[in-house]
Amino acid sequence: xxxxxxxxxxxxxxxxxxxxxxxxxxxxxxxxxxxxxxxxxxxxxxxxxxxxxxxxxxxxxxxxxxxxxxxxxxxxxxxxxxxxxxxxxxxxxxxxxxxxxxxxxxxxxxxxxxxxxxxxxxxxxxxxxxxxxxxxxxxxxxxxxxxxxxxxxxxxxxxxxxxxxxxxxxxxxxxxxxxxxxxxxxxxxxxxxxxxxxxxxxxxxxxxxxxxxxxxxxxxxxxxxxxxxxxxxxxxxxxxxxxxxxxxxxxxxxxxxxxxxxxxxxxxxxxxxxxxxxxxxxxxxxxxxxxxxxxxxxxxxxxxxxxxxxxxxxxxxxxxx
Amino acid sequence: xxxxxxxxxxxxxxxxxxxxxxxxxxxxxxxxxxxxxxxxxxxxxxxxxxxxxxxxxxxxxxxxxxxxxxxxxxxxxxxxxxxxxxxxxxxxxxxxxxxxxxxxxxxxxxxxxxxxxxxxxxxxxxxxxxxxxxxxxxxxxxxxxxxxxxxxxxxxxxxxxxxxxxxxxxxxxxxxxxxxxxxxxxxxxxxxxxxxxxxxxxxxxxxxxxxxxxxxxxxxxxxxxxxxxxxxxxxxxxxxxxxxxxxxxxxxxxxxxxxxxxxxxxxxxxxxxxxxxxxxxxxxxxxxxxxxxx
Numbered sequence: 270x271x272x273x274x275x276x277x278x279x280x281x282x283x284x285x286x287x288x289x290x291x292x293x294x295x296x297x298x299x300x301x302x303x304x305x306x307x308x309x310x311x312x313x314x315x316x317x318x319x320x321x322x323x324x325x326x327x328x329x330x331x332x333x334x335x336x337x338x339x340x341x342x343x344x345x346x347x348x349x350x351x352x353x354x355x356x357x358x359x360x361x362x363x364x365x366x367x368x369x370x371x372x373x374x375x376x377x378x379x380x381x382x383x384x385x386x387x388x389x390x391x392x393x394x395x396x397x398x399x400x401x402x403x404x405x406x407x408x409x410x411x412x413x414x415x416x417x418x419x420x421x422x423x424x425x426x427x428x429x430x431x432x433x434x435x436x437x438x439x440x441x442x443x444x445x446x447x448x449x450x451x452x453x454x455x456x457x458x459x460x461x462x463x464x465x466x467x468x469x470x471x472x473x474x475x476x477x478x479x480x481x482x483x484x485x486x487x488x489x490x491x492x493x494x495x496x497x498x499x500x501x502x503x504x505x506x507x508x509x510x511x512x513x514x515x516x517x518x519x520x521x522x523x524x525x526x527x528x529x530x531x532x533x534x535x536x537x538x539x540x541x542x543x544x545x546x547x548x549x550x551x552x553x554x555x556x557x558x559x560x561x562x563x564x565x566x567x568x569x570x571x572x573x574x575x576x577x578x579x580x581x582x583x584x585x586x587x588x589x590x
Numbered sequence: 591x592x593x594x595x596x597x598x599x600x601x602x603x604x605x606x607x608x609x610x611x612x613x614x615x616x617x618x619x620x621x622x623x624x625x626x627x628x629x630x631x632x633x634x635x636x637x638x639x640x641x642x643x644x645x646x647x648x649x650x651x652x653x654x655x656x657x658x659x660x661x662x663x664x665x666x667x668x669x670x671x672x673x674x675x676x677x678x679x680x681x682x683x684x685x686x687x688x689x690x691x692x693x694x695x696x697x698x699x700x701x702x703x704x705x706x707x708x709x710x711x712x713x714x715x716x717x718x719x720x721x722x723x724x725x726x727x728x729x730x731x732x733x734x735x736x737x738x739x740x741x742x743x744x745x746x747x748x749x750x751x752x753x754x755x756x757x758x759x760x761x762x763x764x765x766x767x768x769x770x771x772x773x774x775x776x777x778x779x780x781x782x783x784x785x786x787x788x789x790x791x792x793x794x795x796x797x798x799x800x801x802x803x804x805x806x807x808x809x810x811x812x813x814x815x816x817x818x819x820x821x822x823x824x825x826x827x828x829x830x831x832x833x834x835x836x837x838x839x840x841x842x843x844x845x846x847x848x849x850x851x852x853x854x855x856x857x858x859x860x861x862x863x864x865x866x867x868x869x870x871x872x873x874x875x876x877x878x879x880x881x882x883x884x
Contacts, residue, residue: 292709295787299703300715302696306756309737311722314730321732328739373629379622389871390630394637396867396874398816400835401859404842405640408849416639419654448636455878501724508726511818515839522843544728552823557732568729575724579717 315568322561338562348563350538351546354439358509358542362443363502367495370450374457375483388458395451403515406445407432411520432520435539442512442540453498460494461487497581504574507567510548513540543567637860644854651850665854672851673837673844674829675858682833685747685821686814692754693761693810694803700757701765702791706777716766723759727819735823745826747833750817754810761806764880768802769795805877808870812863834859 297304322339325332342348373391380387394402410431412418418428431441468486477485488495517535533549534541547567551560643651644665646658669675703709704716738749772795780790796803814820821833829837838859842852867874 292707296703296707296709296712299699299707302755303700303715303719303757303759303762306696306753307718307722310734310753310756311730314733314737317733317736318730328736376622376625376629379618380626381619382623383626387626387630388875390633392875392878393864393867394633396812396863397637397860398812398835398863400816400818400838401856402636404838404852404856405636408643408853409636409639411849414652414654414849416635416656419656448633452878452881455875456881459879504724504726508728510728514822515818518839519842544726547728547731548819548823551732552735557736560732564729564732567726571725571729575721578724579720582717582720 318561318564318568321558322565324558326557327555328557334558338559341559342562342566347538347541347546350534351541351543354539354541355507355509355543357439358442359503359506361439362446363499363506365443366446366450366453366502367499369447370453370498371457371495373450373454374461377454377458378461388455391454392451395449395453397449399511400515402445402449403512404519406441406448407516407519410441410444432516433536435537438516438520438536438539442516445512445516453502456494456498457491460491464490493581497578500574500578504571507571507574508544509542510544513542513545516540640853640856643850644857646850648848648850651848662850665850666858669851669855669858673841673855675834675837675855677830678832678834678837681747681825681831682815682835685751685817685833686811688751689754689814690807690810692751693758694807696755696757697761697765697806698796698803699791701762701769702795704762704766705769706774719759719762719766723763731823738824744824745828746831747821747825749824750814750820758810761810764806764809764877765799765802767880768799772798801873801876802880804870804873805880808866808873809877812866815863 323333323335325334325337377384377388377391397405409415409417412428412430412433421428429437431437464487468490469482472482472486514533517533517540518531521531521535533545543563544567547560547563550556550563639656642656642658645661645663646655646665647660647662650659700719704712704719734749735744738744743749743752776794776798777790780794785793816835817833818835818839821836825831825833825836838855841855842849
């Protein structure tokens with residue numbers, strides 16, 4: 270309703286003469302859904318998280334406990350295990366995904382025939398639902414029935430017990446992450462195709478080989494895209510939850526529905542990620558105060574990486590004006 | 591063909607160069623395409639094996655054989671008898687469709703304001719949208735859960751649907767990225783013709799932004815379709831409130847079925863995504879490119 274009145278008045282008054290506060294009001298109106306959402310689902314919960322971190326709260330009784338939750342964090346072995354696991358994923362999985370996506374994208378730029386066909390195939394697995402993909406991989410790598418161990422042993426190669434072996438479960442998840450690298454590949458492919466052709470021609474006239482061209486021409490041009498992908502990759506991996514949860518659940522064969530026996534991390538806490546621990550503490554054991562301590566740590570770490578991104582976005586607004 | 595594209599090289603004086611070069615490019619052609627084919631097999635392999643296993647008999651699914659001895663098409667009917675799949679599909683559809691509609695209604699105006707209006711604090715608003723988009727949802731999960739518990743909505747999917755009426759940071763950002771690329775002249779022309787801001791948005795900008803809107807809607811729909819964390823948090827223990835992802839994750843253990851039926855259900859969960867992808871491939875690819883950012 271309000272918008273139509275503003276619109277009608279806009280007819281009478283030329284746009285140039287509109288008061289600045291009029292624009293501000295219109296903007297406020299358009300932004301209002303997000304402003305309410307941001308307050309209710311971000312600002313308030315963030316403040317409440319700080320508050321609850323000093324309480325013991327199990328949905329029924331609320332009791333101030335000072336720094337107890339924070340002290341407990343330093344003694345909680347599971348917390349440190351989950352941090353180590355999440356770090357492993359950040360350090361191993363993220364760079365491998367970046368390299369693999371870049372390699373595949375570079376390969377697609379070199380193809381002369383069937384570009385669309387190959388691009389579709391490489392992209393497709395990234396669309397597969399996380400739960401379905403994880404189930405598929407647990408089966409594929411499952412000793413005794415899975416095709417991968419069968420094929421490996423047919424070739425006379427040893428095959429580990431992937432999701433049943435603490436030292437192979439994270440590599441198993443990494444394989445799954447590499448399989449679904451398609452969306453990253455599409456981003457890199459778009460960036461690679463944006464590199465001006467003349468730069469390559471100039472470089473090859475100067476006698477630069479393929480590797481030198483990549484290092485001195487391609488890399489500097491696509492660096493912003495790489496940085497963005499690396500930072501978002503890290504932040505996404507800090508949230509790594511579904512695949513670890515489903516893989517552990519399916520591999521352990523445990524019966525779970527809520528209020529139950531399943532604890533994430535199978536085998537031997539090797540897939541217990543930080544968000545899983547937070548979930549377990551907050552919503553299965555209802556140690557909500559302690560879960561808030563974990564949430565604040567996650568917030569602090571993700572915020573560091575988000576700030577890196579925001580720096581990259583600083584110039585973003587000018588282009589619109 | 592190659593000769594015309596790279597005149598710089600053919601112009602070089604060395605005598606045997608052109609033929610050498612042609613042979614090199616031919617070899618390169620074979621090598622790159624061979625690698626691409628090998629990679630394709632690796633990317634498609636898992637899907638093929640999932641499909642083959644889904645068609646095996648119970649007995650054969652316990653063995654390490656790769657090829658079905660007889661094709662058990664009945665497996666796909668069997669999974670519907672073993673678990674309340676139709677209920678799960680209906681719940682997943684309800685969640686995905688409503689969340690997508692709500693997201694579009696609330697996020698488009700916000701994205702438009704961020705892309706087009708000049709107001710104080712615009713830059714800050716944009717940075718805050720990016721921040722909420724990046725931060726893990728687990729950071730604020732506890733108080734939000736308590737809000738929904740107070741309204742007695744835990745145990746349902748509504749805590750995942752209703753917030754979409756208040757905009758989704760990722761969609762806002764993506765739409766904004768597209769909307770800023772539409773030349774200002776179009777909305778200026780509409781204004782000269784006497785259109786208000788709202789009519790300009792509806793009549794001029796939205797039709798032009800159709801590809802971006804399609805991409806954002808697809809992303810939202812499939813985010814919900816695939817979502818596991820959200821339903822795990824809110825859907826509760828009653829299986830009749832579960833989504834397909836939730837049911838699928840417990841399928842094997844709860845229903846004590848073999849891998850063949852598990853893979854049949856897995857394939858069922860993948861099917862809509864893959865089918866839609868083949869019809870809307872361009873929207874997907876363009877959308878993914880938008881997420882890449884410059």
